[in-house]
Amino acid sequence: DGEIVTQPAIEIFGASEPDAEVQLNGAPVPLGADGSFIVETTLNPGPNILTLRAVDAAGNESATAQTVVYRPAAQVDVSLSPTLPRLGNALATxxxxxxxxxxxxxxxGADVLVQSGGTEVLRAVVGPAGAISFSVPASETPQGYTLAVLGPSGLIEGRLDFEVIQDRTPPETTLDSPPPKATDLDEIELIGDAGDAAQLTINGADVPLDQGRFAVSLSLVQGLNLFDLVATDTVGNVNATRLQTLYDIDPPDVQSVEVGRPKGANGPIEIVVQASDPSGLRQAASFLLQVGAQEREGFLRCDSAAGLCRAALPPEAGALELIEVVIEDYAGNAAFR
Incomplete structure (x- = not known):
């Protein structure tokens, strides 16, 4: 009594005295020679009362009744929350x-069954407004799960397959080219790839992402500029990178220039320039030197750490006059002496 069925018709089996008259809800039921019977009846959605009456030849009567509930199998739609973090097609944490x-x-109140590989993981129930919530284990290897919504008869009325993965790897940020060590421009552009980052910031400001790619222009102030590039994925893994570039519009500071023959009148000619610059001195500095009536040109070799640029020329007689020396820094600024 009270059984729930999902089909619109059922068969009823029973038995009575062979000579009795049997009715199901007022309709005659044919009996076999031994008084047994089997009859099919259709059902209406909801509770159906099935009443059997039997009357023998002497007019004695008996009756019995049962209720059968016809609940057509429902088609339940199930969808995961769009706010759940994802790594590819898998839910991630x-x-x-x-x-x-x-x-x-x-x-x-409908029953919810969650399985993995055919094994039951947990059971839950549908909450108000069709909401479903539960927790499942996650590992570094993708794990497949099936969510099934069950009807009162235990049949699956809605299902959803999904994967879960544990993600502890921060997004990898790469630049197409690194920022210049030093520049005389008041703006630089950073172009690169933020991997699977869901958010990218530079010094706290959001940077738009297009399928993981980004391109942003950054204004510089004179001196050293620091930029903190922070990439965060959907589950909160963070990768932070510090970038720096020197905005330098001043030429190198040349403290002294010396030209002479320190080993004597017949010795080699030496040019020594003392200079400094925040962005560093380029390794080569051009010069033009007049020796007597002849002009000699070449390059000084600069040691940025020591702040010295030097060149040595073969011995040559004649008065020495340094016509020009050009000291450059890595920002492209030049000092002429």
């Missing part, structure tokens, strides 16, 4: 357990 949220068209 940093921890060893993921809280899953889903919406459905199921009635409140």
């Amino acid at each position: 940093r921890s060893g357990e993921l809280s899953v949220f889903a919406a459905s068209t199921a009635a409140e």
Whole structure:
């Protein structure tokens, strides 16, 4: 009594005295020679009262009744919350357990079965407005799960397959080219790839992402400029990179220039320039030197750390006059002496 069925018709088996008259809800039921019977009846959605009456030849009567509930199998729609973090097609989490949220068209109180590889993991019930929530284990290897919404008869009325993965790897940020060590421009452009980052910031300001790619122009102030590039993925893994570039519009500071023959009148000619610059001195500095009536040109070799640029020329007689020396820094600024 009270059985729930999902089909619109059922068969009823029974037996009575062979000579009795049997009716099901007022309709005659044919009996076999031994008084047994089998009859099919259609059902209406909802409760159906099935009443059997039997009357023997002497007019004695008996009756019995049962209720059968016809609930047509429903088609339940199930969808995962769009706010759940994802890595590719899998739901992702940093921890060893993921809280899953889903919406459905199921009635409140309906049973929910969650399985993995055919093994039951947990059971839950549908909450108000079709809401479904539960937690499942997560590991570094993708794990497949099936969410099934069950009807009163235990049949599956809605299902959803999904994968879960534990993600502890921060997004990898790469630049197409690094920022210049020094520049005389008041703006630089950073172009690169933020991997699977969901958010990218530079010094706290959001940078738009297009399928992981980014391109941003950064204004510089004179002196050293520091930029903190922070990429965060959907589950909270963070990769932080510090970049720097020197905005330098001043030429190198030349403190002294010396030209002479320190080893004597017949010795080699030496040019020594003492200079400094925040962005560093380029390794080569051009010069033009007049020796007597002849002009000699070449390059000084600069040691930025020591702040010295030097060149040595073969011995040559004649008065020495340094016509020009050009000291450059890595920002492209030049000092002429």
